[in-house]
Amino acid sequence: MWQSILDLGYGFGLALEPHNLFWCFVGVLAGNLIGVLPGTGALTAISMLLPLTFAMHPVPAILMLAGIFYGSQYGGAIGAILLNLPSHPPHAVTCLDGYPMTRAGKGGTALGLTMIASFFAASFGIIVMIFASPLLVEMAFKFGPAELFSIMLLGLIAGSTMSRGSPLKGIAMTVMGLLLGCVGTDVQTGQQRFTFDLPELADGVELVSIAMGVFGIADFLKHVNRMKHVGNLQPVKFRDMRPSLAEMRQAFWPMVRGTLVGTIFGAMPGTGPTITTFIAYAVEQKISKTPHKFGTGMIAGVAAPEAASHSKTQVDFIPTMSLGIPGDAVMALLLGALLIHGIQPGPRLLSEHPDIFWGLIASFWVGNVLLMVLNVPMIGVWVKLLQVPYRFLFPAAVFFIAIGAYTVNNEIFAVYEVLVFGLLGWLFMALDFPIAPILLGYVLGPMVEENFRRAMLLSRGHFGIFVERPISATILGIIALLLAAQLFFSLRARLRPRQAAAGTLSFQE
Amino acid sequence: MNFSTKNRFKDYCGGLILCGLGTAAALQAQSYHLGTLNRMGPGFVPMALGILLAGVGLVLLAATALRREEAAPSGLPALPGAAEEGHHGPDWRGWGCICAGVIAFAVLAEHAGLIPATLGCVAITAMGDRENTWRDAILLAIGIAIMAVAVFWWGLGVLMPLVKGIY
Numbered sequence: 001m002w003q004s005i006l007d008l009g010y011g012f013g014l015a016l017e018p019h020n021l022f023w024c025f026v027g028v029l030a031g032n033l034i035g036v037l038p039g040t041g042a043l044t045a046i047s048m049l050l051p052l053t054f055a056m057h058p059v060p061a062i063l064m065l066a067g068i069f070y071g072s073q074y075g076g077a078i079g080a081i082l083l084n085l086p087s088h089p090p091h092a093v094t095c096l097d098g099y100p101m102t103r104a105g106k107g108g109t110a111l112g113l114t115m116i117a118s119f120f121a122a123s124f125g126i127i128v129m130i131f132a133s134p135l136l137v138e139m140a141f142k143f144g145p146a147e148l149f150s151i152m153l154l155g156l157i158a159g160s161t162m163s164r165g166s167p168l169k170g171i172a173m174t175v176m177g178l179l180l181g182c183v184g185t186d187v188q189t190g191q192q193r194f195t196f197d198l199p200e201l202a203d204g205v206e207l208v209s210i211a212m213g214v215f216g217i218a219d220f221l222k223h224v225n226r227m228k229h230v231g232n233l234q235p236v237k238f239r240d241m242r243p244s245l246a247e248m249r250q251a252f253w254p255m256v257r258g259t260l261v262g263t264i265f266g267a268m269p270g271t272g273p274t275i276t277t278f279i280a281y282a283v284e285q286k287i288s289k290t291p292h293k294f295g296t297g298m299i300a301g302v303a304a305p306e307a308a309s310h311s312k313t314q315v316d317f318i319p320t321m322s323l324g325i326p327g328d329a330v331m332a333l334l335l336g337a338l339l340i341h342g343i344q345p346g347p348r349l350l351s352e353h354p355d356i357f358w359g360l361i362a363s364f365w366v367g368n369v370l371l372m373v374l375n376v377p378m379i380g381v382w383v384k385l386l387q388v389p390y391r392f393l394f395p396a397a398v399f400f401i402a403i404g405a406y407t408v409n410n411e412i413f414a415v416y417e418v419l420v421f422g423l424l425g426w427l428f429m430a431l432d433f434p435i436a437p438i439l440l441g442y443v444l445g446p447m448v449e450e451n452f453r454r455a456m457l458l459s460r461g462h463f464g465i466f467v468e469r470p471i472s473a474t475i476l477g478i479i480a481l482l483l484a485a486q487l488f489f490s491l492r493a494r495l496r497p498r499q500a501a502a503g504t505l506s507f508q509e
Numbered sequence: 510m511n512f513s514t515k516n517r518f519k520d521y522c523g524g525l526i527l528c529g530l531g532t533a534a535a536l537q538a539q540s541y542h543l544g545t546l547n548r549m550g551p552g553f554v555p556m557a558l559g560i561l562l563a564g565v566g567l568v569l570l571a572a573t574a575l576r577r578e579e580a581a582p583s584g585l586p587a588l589p590g591a592a593e594e595g596h597h598g599p600d601w602r603g604w605g606c607i608c609a610g611v612i613a614f615a616v617l618a619e620h621a622g623l624i625p626a627t628l629g630c631v632a633i634t635a636m637g638d639r640e641n642t643w644r645d646a647i648l649l650a651i652g653i654a655i656m657a658v659a660v661f662w663w664g665l666g667v668l669m670p671l672v673k674g675i676y
Contacts, residue, residue, distance in 0.1 A: 431522055449554045
């Protein structure tokens, strides 16, 4: 434990180096800005700015990318509260009580509370990360290929079945991502797979192209001419943002409970951010003495989901960094970025790249403080930005995506790749498929294949290896339970359509 | 089309696409060395994934065919969506312009340089919005082009001539 605190001190030294601090600041500022803009969330923000980080040293690069991630979550809450406009699905529940608060003239208070709740939750998440990661790393050193395969399978299955919409469709998209991960040169034999004789595909499909296609272009194709118009807003002064003592007291326990919900869900691989905020809201409503008042501007309905989303964000980094297994699409993207820098996240990251690990943790705090400081005076600017019409926004964003794809390898081919993935993502979105699992499958694909082939080699071709080793067997047991539960709930919903519809939340975007 | 027939149609389409893609991937993977369970060749995993994808497609088709008529999914009903208002139905102008904008960037970047590529990409994409006039589109394109030169060419040193043959 003392070691962790000493290491953390080292991390702070790194995070506060002027160079790193500057990129952390750029990250949170850019993330906050893009998060505020209607129609763009963390995934779009990170995909668009990812190419910029390739020329940087890995430490500032990951600090900046992480900053974009939590910065965009701060930004997303602003649109939800002031405009009833969830620029990003996880913030949809914040609208339910945040917007009524705005209409009652308490928009500033809601924003202030959101900020306090976010900071509190993020701090808690960071502390959990500091103490849980080394423990997980110790366990992870006992993992062989069979265990790694099982745990990746758990991540993939949880990621595809526990998000919004139909589990079957989620699995389909995960498999699609795994197939995309196969494209390129097979590492063990040098065989070209699915390259169709295109030399540009020999290194596989670009991560940036997939991400910018399915989260950028596909989104614009879906939203063009369909965005809500933003009317005039009352200006929010930063004097309004300070909540009164009574309001703080009302927000305190929901904030704590939201934080815990986020921490638990962050530790579970594959649970998306949207489901986390929904559950945090549902918990508040269930234990409230006045459940009927939810939706009319309850402080708890704002504080709990926002706290949950921020603690989940931080806790999500634990499996990503210490096992090398991302829990959701954003983490997959960050992991992919580290891989591009030649850094393999996993149990050895802590000993081989302590600068990345502890620098990142310390920068979370620094970044969250920066966000607090930044958001108070800048709130007026954000409100102005919210009013930028979509018709000016998306052409600029399309251009950023095109040039971003080009700059990765200075190849025009990547621009066409983006378009193809944009159309593919849009097609599947139009058919009500969740598209985030594509990215998760793509990033995990090569690792899943490698470990599967290695495990089978070790066992001389017997599948028994996955159930004979205790850790692997336990994980497979969890997967079986998960699938059984999914099947049970879907069958129950089919048998009793009416009651089930009222009892379960469905996450249609 | 009412809600449930529309969803049924979507799921049939989705199932068929998955079956098609999965079969194509599995067939393509057969041309690589499959190997044995002990020593897998490069074709083994793609083949298995292709079959799995086609299988998921078949299950989706079957589940859709067996599904009884149902009500609209409920849940939290009053959720505001970002994309609820405005134009409905297929929006060929928007889709066409966005695709054309990306292609314009690729073609112009290869043959004409950064400035023409930026102008072309932004102006064409902007015309996809029904409220943008040519004047808006061109002004926006010029603004973005100035920024592009400052940020990408001057600031980040992107390797692309400003205008091919001139600078």
